[in-house]
Amino acid sequence: AxxxxxxxxxxxxxxxxxxELRCNYxxxxxxxxxxxxxxxxxxxxxxxxxxxGSTLVKGINGFEAEFNKSQTSFHLRKPSVHISDTAxxxxxxTRSGGYNKLIFGAxxxxxxHP
Amino acid sequence: DVKVTQSSRYLVKRTGEKVFLxxxxxxxxxxxxxxxxxxxxxxxxxYFSYDVKMKEKGDIPEGYSVSRxxxxxxxxxxxxxxxxxxxxxxxxxTQGGTPSTxxxxxxxxxxxxxx
Numbered sequence: 450a451x452x453x454x455x456x457x458x459x460x461x462x463x464x465x466x467x468x469e470l471r472c473n474y475x476x477x478x479x480x481x482x483x484x485x486x487x488x489x490x491x492x493x494x495x496x497x498x499x500x501x502g503s504t505l506v507k508g509i510n511g512f513e514a515e516f517n518k519s520q521t522s523f524h525l526r527k528p529s530v531h532i533s534d535t536a537x538x539x540x541x542x543t544r545s546g547g548y549n550k551l552i553f554g555a556x557x558x559x560x561x562h563p
Numbered sequence: 564d565v566k567v568t569q570s571s572r573y574l575v576k577r578t579g580e581k582v583f584l585x586x587x588x589x590x591x592x593x594x595x596x597x598x599x600x601x602x603x604x605x606x607x608x609x610y611f612s613y614d615v616k617m618k619e620k621g622d623i624p625e626g627y628s629v630s631r632x633x634x635x636x637x638x639x640x641x642x643x644x645x646x647x648x649x650x651x652x653x654x655x656x657t658q659g660g661t662p663s664t665x666x667x668x669x670x671x672x673x674x675x676x677x678x
Contacts, residue, residue, distance in 0.1 A: 453605075455605075458603070481663055481664055485667075485669075490671070491671055491672075492567070492653055492655075492669030492670050492671045492672055493606075493653070493655075493667070493669040494668075494669065495666045495667070498664075498666070500664050539605060539606065543663050544663065545663060549663045550608050550611070550621065550622075551608075551667065553605040553606040553607075554605050555603050555604060555605040556605050
């Protein structure tokens with residue numbers, strides 16, 4: 450079975466600073482990896498996903514993530530955050546191929562301060 | 564743009580009541596999902612449906628049932644609401660084809676409080 454660990458429940462950061470949100474997964478088979486974002490009072494929306502190919506994945510709003518198979522990690526980064534990036538971020542994993550459900554991490558709350 | 568709507572943003576019910584949460588998507592998606600979201604636990608899958616009248620249990624189906632009579636509508640039913648079902652409920656849909664790679668499109672959520 451797959452599992453996801455988001456290592457930080459909350460990350461405070463100042464505006465224009467870089468940020469990294471950490472995600473580790475556990476799986477004995479090949480996986481697909483996702484980052485979703487939930488802005489206040491909204492549903493989740495996809496930031497980016499890794500299916501195959503280049504291990505550096507670029508997403509919306511200037512975010513990127515790097516798939517590291519040896520360290521079973523999929524950390525999310527942004528070089529300079531804005532107040533509007535304040536949200537909850539969820540890492541998710543699923544087995545590759547066929548129909549498999551998405552397993553979500555507990556979430557990381559990013560708080561960007563002026 | 565895909566739009567997933569949920570019938571209520573906030574709902575307050577009493578213990579023992581039967582509760583219906585409705586979800587509608589407007590993009591002819593094959594698959595629909597119900598999750599509950601709790602602080603520190605992330606999202607947990609309750610039920611999903613990959614076709615009309617078809618349903619599959621997720622990780623936490625106990626105390627819930629679902630109905631999908633039309634492709635665009637997926638209902639979550641709490642037969643007898645209990646206080647431990649107080650939570651945020653999120654509906655999602657995916658186009659179909661290769662479900663594992665598909666983007667899930669989420670509704671805004673229904674915050675249910677059971678007193």
